[in-house]
Amino acid sequence: xxxxxxxxxxxxxxxxxxxxxxxxxxxxxxxxxxxxxxxxxxxxxxxxxxxxxxxxxxxxxxxxxxxxxxxxxxxxxxxxxxxxxxxxxxxxxxxxxxxxxxxxxxxxxxxxxxxxxxxxxxxxxxxxxxxxxxxxxxxxxxxxxxxxxxxxxxxxxxxxxxxxxxxxxxxxxxxxxxxxxxxxxxxxxxxxxxxxxxxxxxxxxxxxxxxxxxxxxxxxxxxxxxxxxxxxxxxxxxxxxxxxxxxxxxxxxxxxxxxxxxxx
Ligand SMILES: Nc1ncnc2c1ncn2[C@@H]1O[C@H](COP(=O)(O)OP(=O)(O)OP(=O)(O)O)[C@@H](O)[C@H]1O
Ligand SMILES: [Mg+2]
Numbered sequence: 001x002x003x004x005x006x007x008x009x010x011x012x013x014x015x016x017x018x019x020x021x022x023x024x025x026x027x028x029x030x031x032x033x034x035x036x037x038x039x040x041x042x043x044x045x046x047x048x049x050x051x052x053x054x055x056x057x058x059x060x061x062x063x064x065x066x067x068x069x070x071x072x073x074x075x076x077x078x079x080x081x082x083x084x085x086x087x088x089x090x091x092x093x094x095x096x097x098x099x100x101x102x103x104x105x106x107x108x109x110x111x112x113x114x115x116x117x118x119x120x121x122x123x124x125x126x127x128x129x130x131x132x133x134x135x136x137x138x139x140x141x142x143x144x145x146x147x148x149x150x151x152x153x154x155x156x157x158x159x160x161x162x163x164x165x166x167x168x169x170x171x172x173x174x175x176x177x178x179x180x181x182x183x184x185x186x187x188x189x190x191x192x193x194x195x196x197x198x199x200x201x202x203x204x205x206x207x208x209x210x211x212x213x214x215x216x217x218x219x220x221x222x223x224x225x226x227x228x229x230x231x232x233x234x235x236x237x238x239x240x241x242x243x244x245x246x247x248x249x250x251x252x253x254x255x256x257x258x259x260x261x262x263x264x
Contacts, residue, residue, distance in 0.1 A: 001201040002029040002169055006061035007051055009225075013059075021047040023225035024061070029169075029203070033232075034195050036212040037205045038244065039222035040252055040259045045205045048222070049171045052203070054078040066168050080110030083162030083200070085155065085175040092158030095147030099138060099157065102146055103127045106161035130160055134190060152183030156190055163194050170195065172204040176211075188215070207260045209241045223251045 004027040011019040021044050029035060037045050050056055052063060054075035062071045070078055085092055093102050104119050119127075124142060131139040134156045138149075146154060155175055162170065172191065176184035192215055195202050206212050212219050218232035219239065229247050231239065248261065 001031040001033070001066055002027070002052070003064040004028075004052070004061065005064075007048075007058060007063060008060035009047055009051055009056060010059055020225050022051065025226055027220070027227060029201055031201055032199045033218055034200070034202045034216035035204070035218045035220060036216045037203055037220050037222060038207065038209060038212045038261060040248065040261055043222040044225040045222055046173055047225075049084075049173050049203060049205065052078075052169070053082055053084060053171060081168040083167035083170040085158050085162050085170075085172050087174040087177050089151035089154040089158070089178060092161065093146045093154050096145060098143050099131070099146055099149075100124060100127055100142040102157065102161060103130075103164065106164045109165055130164075131157075133193075134160065135186075150183070152179050152187055155179060155183075155187050159187065159190060159194060163198060163200065166198050166200065168201065170200045170202040170204075172202065174205050174207065177207065191215070209244050209261065213237075213239050213241070213244070221247060223248075 004025050007022055007025040007027075009020075009022040011017070011021055025044075025048065037048070039045050047056075051058060052065075054070070054073060054077070058071055062069055064070065065078070065081060094105070097105075100119055104123070107123075128139040128142060131142075136153050136156055138144075138153060138157065146157065149157065159175070175191075176187050179187060188211060191204070194200070202216070204216065213236070217236065218230070219236050220227050220231075221229035221244065228251055245262075248259075252259075
């Protein structure tokens with residue numbers, strides 16, 4: 001479903017601020033793979049997702065999505081095949097629009113202009129059904145402005161919107177990191193459910209090693225712009241936090257103390 005070959009990105013090349021962010025990443029995801037991504041601060045996790053989404057042009061390498069070379073497509077052109085949820089709950093939804101309007105926007109994604117924005121009763125009922133599965137009481141608040149929702153409610157809604165039209169690939173970048181622990185757990189549980197139900201191919205960045213082990217069928221660890229550990233299936237389910245810590249220590253030596261991955 002996704003193939004990265006030699007994906008390379010250096011920011012501010014040729015300046016004093018030169019930053020190699022990805023150093024020739026090779027990665028292949030089969031359809032239905034749910035891959036959790038961990039790694040220290042600045043390891044290149046967000047850049048990896050951004051390169052797949054087309055936020056920045058590639059220096060080198062190619063990206064293939066579902067058999068199509070998307071390396072030269074714009075972020076906008078790639079968007080219709082991708083679902084994305086970011087750390088910031090404000091980012092995925094429009095605050096001054098109603099819940100139902102946000103959902104209608106997500107449903108019409110990639111269908112171009114000129115469509116009616118009116119929502120039929122059937123459509124509203126369908127949204128209410130979907131919202132009820134979030135178990136956050138949003139099904140009775142279809143006409144509420146999204147700006148009135150809590151961060152957790154907004155992230156849950158964003159996740160629903162990102163998966164309403166089954167994306168070829170779901171990209172989650174620490175999408176629960178800004179939430180309180182209880183809400184984060186709920187949104188994470190919802191994530192597992194949605195991914196499984198639609199069999200979505202997924203890359204989920206997290207700095208929580210327990211979550212990285214518990215969710216998904218495969219785990220990769222990044223360090224200094226590349227994948228340094230890739231484990232799946234039974235081997236992954238048998239992993240312990242201690243194993244990951246040891247791996248992390250092997251590669252990063254003395255840089256451990258301040259890392260969010262360890263602080264969480
Ligand atoms: N837009 C940008 N401009 C310049 N440098 C960038 C940009 N985005 C990322 N970088 C740099 O690239 C490197 C990788 O950053 P990235 O955000 O991918 O790390 P990360 O693994 O997501 O880290 P974190 O856990 O802190 O979110 C870092 O050195 C970072 O400073
Ligand atoms: Mg990041």
